[in-house]
Amino acid sequence: MTYQEVLQAARTYSGPYCKACPVCNGRACGSTMPGPGAKGSGTVAIRNYEAWQNVCLNMDTICENGPVDTAFTFFGERYDLPVFAGPVGAVKLHYGDKFTDMEYNEILVDACAKAGIAAFTGDGTDPTVFDAASKAIGRNGGKGIPTVKPWDKDTLFAKLDAAKASGAKVFAMDIDAAGLPFLKGLNPPAGSKTVAELREVIEYAGVPFIIKGIMTVKGAKKALEAGAAGIVVSNHGGRVQDGVPSTAAVLPAIADAVKGQMVIMVDGGIRSGVDVCKALALGADACILARPYVTAVYGGGAEGVKVLTDKLKGELQDTMAMCGVHSLKEISRDMIF
């Protein structure tokens, strides 16, 4: 299958809201929620995408002509490239009937591990979804990151117990989910957490813990203080708060504040290996792509995941070669124009 064929097939299968656009830039879906759009005006997802397009790279064309290595080590696991599939929950609600969350996660986790990357998996009110995703990650040797919502303590601890038993080795929490319209007034209850509350959760988890949904230096420092091993610079693709900056705009200052003290990941509108290279140059250690991997699964199942991952890898290798770097550790801020 080619990437174009994956997109073409996804147009038939991804429900009434997602148009599986040639580039997933937030325009066609706008503020469609339910659906893959963004909250309120719907402009934050567009801003995320455009911000990467406005970052330019410096070529360095007089350099050694050697192979380019995109290998990335993440808490002891080696991956082919610094890219993860993002957590996406309630796929039936947002992308139509083709898959349940459980079916979607099974395909995604397995296919990502086979394609040389790993998937973050989503969470929701149905406890079996998180449980099954954690088990799929366990079956794939711990290659994947179960991402729990900021529930009340009892619910959280029960989910973490199940995730630990399944063999997952790194956990995450989308702390910003407190802003999701779907999560208001639910049972079990979910909402914001203080540094002390987060620390308790992280200590209980007993494995490297990533906090997703950090958009400021202040937030990154709080995550560090709570004992997080990593953060995802993310505005949830615009789904939790309207009127916020793009992730590309806030990343450099956050990286300046906490780089080397924790793993820094970033998501939001990253759509190509060129964008991945830009994100690393601005200070990220790795990137997450969420909506594009949904399209890949809906359009091509496991093969779609491989097609997208190979495409990203080729683009990243090409960009690194043209910028005169041969390994991820050589990527630096001075590559940005």
Ligand SMILES: Cc1cc2nc3c(=O)[nH]c(=O)nc-3n(C[C@H](O)[C@H](O)[C@H](O)COP(=O)(O)O)c2cc1C
């Ligand atoms: C339909 C949908 C469902 C999502 N569900 C989750 C979720 O369960 N947990 C989570 O951490 N993020 C969730 N996200 C946010 C994504 O993981 C990601 O942060 C966001 O979409 C930005 O990345 P992107 O522009 O590559 O899609 C969801 C996003 C979408 C579009």
